[in-house]
Amino acid sequence: MVVAVASGKGGTGKTTVAVGLAYSLAREVQLLDCDVEEPNDHLFMNLEQKRSRPHSIPVPRIDNDACTACGKCSAFCEFNALALLKDRVLVFDNLCHGCGGCTLICPKKAIREEDRPTGSIVYGKSENIEHIYGDLNTGEAMSPPLIRAVKKEISSDKPVILDSPPGTTCPMVTAVKDADFCLLVTENTPFGLHDLEMAVEVLTDMQMPMGVVINRSDIGRSDVKNFCSGKNIPVLLEIPYSRVIAEHYAVGRSIVEAEPDYREVFRKMYSRIEELAAAGRKK
């Protein structure tokens, strides 16, 4: 089972919940950090057997002698990474998602592909956790291909916890897609609620079973709970503000190191997620 941990708003506690949940399950788990623009989970783990491999995407290179400027490639490209200007095709590497469509569609076989590095995939282990994360190069804007590459590592024989990028745009959708359940971490603030509403809208469109975690639940005032009950979304966990958790977080130690009782809390939550995901599949 793949459980994605997402949020509309950033900084609500995705990392805290994803890492805490992974350490709490009394079995081998996989923790994938798909927040490739700033992967944080590893900061809370002492990773062993660390290794990495580079990641790149294939971008088109045009053979101007063979190209007849028919424009089929630029018309095909969904991301406008190719443009036909006068008799020449321009390539915009930073817009290319590396799908390879233009290469296939070119009737003159005038396109070859060149690898463009976008980041790396890092592997490591910590206690019961097999951890894999994507690390996007600084200044790089094209994150979905690297997120997909991290997701190719998904294991089918153990629970997978997938930490998603914040927001509700392409990177988040790419990360959360095909998960069995999505846990939305939010806070009791107007921004927290506003962005939760957007995330719920996206997940509803994706027909994804979901549940909510309210972090720092005793701070702020907003209508997160009313919103959830109105939408029939279970609030699976409330984490009250704790200075001990915050102090541990600040030095890279997880919530279950700060307050070990949370291990049991997370295990119970995971059982509920299993039930809800199974019920979601039946629908």
Add this chain to the structure above:
Amino acid sequence: MTICITSQGMEKTSRVDPRFGRCSYFCFYDTDADEYRFEKNSFAGGVGGVGVQTGEMMARQSVKVVLTGQVGPNAYRTLEAGGIEVYPNAEGTIEETVGAFLAGGYTKTEGPTGPARHA
């Protein structure tokens, strides 16, 4: 010669839209006939590469000069390849902007004026 001005509305009295690729409307001004033609920007809500798409369209329409607020790197490269001159920092109404341009009040840019957005 055709000049394209990015516009917030469909009138000569509409204001220039400072955004290039995501402007609301395009105004095509024909200097020979002294005629204004307006068109809604159908690319404005696109996911990415909107500046490229807009520049490609302008080249197809044989635009020679663009008057707009700012242009990003992708848009600039497209316009440059299409042989289109870019005059940034345009402001005021469409009519005023065209008048000021024809009177030599704008300076051509030799590069992008800002970063790419919504890549």
